[in-house]
Amino acid sequence: MNVALESADSLKKRLSGSGCYLSIGPFVVHLNTSIPSVSETLGLLYSEISSDPKEGVADFHIALERPSNHRRWLHPQVNFSLDGHVPFKPLPLEQAFPLFEWGLNWCVGSYAHQYLIVHAAVIEKNGSVALFPAPPGSGKSTLCAGLVNRGWRLLSDELALISPKDLRVTPIPRPVSLKNESIEVMHKFAPDAVFGPIVHDTSKGTVTHMKAPDESVEKQHILARPEWIIFPKYEAAAPAKLVQRSKNYSFMEIAEQSFNYNILGLRGFDTLQRLVDDCSCYDFSYGRLEDAVEVFDSLPVSNKQVVSS
Amino acid sequence: MSDKKDLNQPENMENKNKNSSIDQSRRKFTKVGAATPIIMTLASQPVWGIGPCSISGFMSGNLSDPQRIYDCTGGFGCTPGYWKNHPGVWKELTGASPGHCKQVKVKGSLTDCTVWDPNTGFCLSPAAKCEVWDGSTAAGATTFSSIFGYTSAYGDTLMEVLQSQAPGNNAQGSLDWHACAAVLNALAEPVEYGATGAEVVAAYQKAMEEGQGQHGTLHDIFAQLNERGCPIDSFGRCETHFTLNDEAVCIPVE
Amino acid sequence: MRSTKIKYQLASGAVLKFVSWGEEEAGVVYNVSSGDTHLVTKAGEILLQLLQKKPQTILQLVDEVARFPEVFTDDERNIETMQELLVGLKRIDLIEPTII
Numbered sequence: 001m002n003v004a005l006e007s008a009d010s011l012k013k014r015l016s017g018s019g020c021y022l023s024i025g026p027f028v029v030h031l032n033t034s035i036p037s038v039s040e041t042l043g044l045l046y047s048e049i050s051s052d053p054k055e056g057v058a059d060f061h062i063a064l065e066r067p068s069n070h071r072r073w074l075h076p077q078v079n080f081s082l083d084g085h086v087p088f089k090p091l092p093l094e095q096a097f098p099l100f101e102w103g104l105n106w107c108v109g110s111y112a113h114q115y116l117i118v119h120a121a122v123i124e125k126n127g128s129v130a131l132f133p134a135p136p137g138s139g140k141s142t143l144c145a146g147l148v149n150r151g152w153r154l155l156s157d158e159l160a161l162i163s164p165k166d167l168r169v170t171p172i173p174r175p176v177s178l179k180n181e182s183i184e185v186m187h188k189f190a191p192d193a194v195f196g197p198i199v200h201d202t203s204k205g206t207v208t209h210m211k212a213p214d215e216s217v218e219k220q221h222i223l224a225r226p227e228w229i230i231f232p233k234y235e236a237a238a239p240a241k242l243v244q245r246s247k248n249y250s251f252m253e254i255a256e257q258s259f260n261y262n263i264l265g266l267r268g269f270d271t272l273q274r275l276v277d278d279c280s281c282y283d284f285s286y287g288r289l290e291d292a293v294e295v296f297d298s299l300p301v302s303n304k305q306v307v308s309s
Numbered sequence: 310m311s312d313k314k315d316l317n318q319p320e321n322m323e324n325k326n327k328n329s330s331i332d333q334s335r336r337k338f339t340k341v342g343a344a345t346p347i348i349m350t351l352a353s354q355p356v357w358g359i360g361p362c363s364i365s366g367f368m369s370g371n372l373s374d375p376q377r378i379y380d381c382t383g384g385f386g387c388t389p390g391y392w393k394n395h396p397g398v399w400k401e402l403t404g405a406s407p408g409h410c411k412q413v414k415v416k417g418s419l420t421d422c423t424v425w426d427p428n429t430g431f432c433l434s435p436a437a438k439c440e441v442w443d444g445s446t447a448a449g450a451t452t453f454s455s456i457f458g459y460t461s462a463y464g465d466t467l468m469e470v471l472q473s474q475a476p477g478n479n480a481q482g483s484l485d486w487h488a489c490a491a492v493l494n495a496l497a498e499p500v501e502y503g504a505t506g507a508e509v510v511a512a513y514q515k516a517m518e519e520g521q522g523q524h525g526t527l528h529d530i531f532a533q534l535n536e537r538g539c540p541i542d543s544f545g546r547c548e549t550h551f552t553l554n555d556e557a558v559c560i561p562v563e
Numbered sequence: 564m565r566s567t568k569i570k571y572q573l574a575s576g577a578v579l580k581f582v583s584w585g586e587e588e589a590g591v592v593y594n595v596s597s598g599d600t601h602l603v604t605k606a607g608e609i610l611l612q613l614l615q616k617k618p619q620t621i622l623q624l625v626d627e628v629a630r631f632p633e634v635f636t637d638d639e640r641n642i643e644t645m646q647e648l649l650v651g652l653k654r655i656d657l658i659e660p661t662i663i
Contacts, residue, residue: 089533089537091536135525137525185383200389202482203482203487203528203536205481206482251414
């Protein structure tokens, strides 16, 4: 059953009771929370994902709850826990849903070592698959959000899950995180997209999340192998420009942006070597999303087949 | 050694995409000195390394991963928002100047402040609540560069960086924004920040020297340190449930 | 101590893997034992590969690198340049000296 098919009250009741099992990409997340904003935003932004009411095995048992001390009332906060363990300091209560998103990123990045995990967006269209590894502030998420609203499929906006065996990326299409000016930019660029509530004063500034396009979620079982590695950089008023990039430097940059390159050891090196070998590497600077869409739509159509898992 | 060739030649790309915006010029390598063997190193990190919540961890390069939330233990910190909204405590607690009041509201209209308190920057004449704050160098505000040795794209002074929300130049969430709060927290005696002002500055300078890749890491450290809870109130005194200890630091009441 | 009494070799236990793309003046070296990854200049890469084959003195290395004139010019094929390169590699524990 999809989250969308459940009433808001029923979802809220289940989340605060026995919890919900959510199929998010290749993972099953069991979520418990009695915080209304999480339940409401989940219902809005994860409406297309499956929430099987049956009890089952979960990859991550996550809870978002208010602390029981004075922080429950004075400057109220929210705690994130994984399997009963609280790995982070609490955040202000109004940041509960962003904390769920960031916390889930941390869970995947910390535990899913069957993949080489890179902090990157991954998108696909007509078989062309582009990977955007990028540090915060590069404009990666804005670019990703823009392209997936112009026909590109979202595989992930934050975590590229790369198979060491065949370099295919396993999709984990989740809400795209947007911050500060990007929020207004995306509201104008994609007025029909679904956005979650705006949350102020986070460590990243003002943030919101844009729901992943329905088609991206429907096709999350379709893996794809990247052929473009593109390092985006937003520069106000800059023309959209792709410039070929040193593969040696690209290797180092991707390794630095990887959550578990070091943990995988030689396997991580080997996987990344094959990935960089296989792909064309470019720097991409842009100032307007419309120009970026034009450049990406002019990328050559791939001969590679995308295949189901 | 495997000497790989670039599998996708620019010429093929150009033939396929005459209208493409792909620039075929390859990035040129700046030739390092002939006697330099190593350009950069990505050191292997401990698998379960402690998150880089400490500035000393950042300085020593002992960081575990590029994630943005880390486990922080102990200490307190006030957010950039606190420091932006409470300029009156700056001088007394940190020695830094936030500038002074520019305009107050008198009978519903904005009026220029003509005399301000040199200690707090609040308006003395007309004596009213400040509506518009002047954090510029002309108002005597402490400059970003005098503290960090680098200019900020978001403004000339610490207060301007904290205030900057201009379209296309919004400092909120940036490294510079958090760095301003970090140095003010470190300088404020009642705040048990866990780092000195000199350490904050040194970390910022290190991030600038090492390039874009380290900016995000240091941003995350500062963000975590700045969000551990503010132990001081609007007047710079210990918050409710805190008390001043012998070292003039606000500590939680047991 | 005269340089001829010292040979250089890969650091004890170091197992290196190399990859390099294009004709740029750099390559990537992965130290399997430590897990460290280095972006090295072509000069650094050549020295590491020579030392991976067998330990060598500075003079032997100066002779060997004559095979790579595009990387080591006439002005750079000397003991001083070689010493600087070796110091750089030793600093990050990729090589070590050994007394013959």
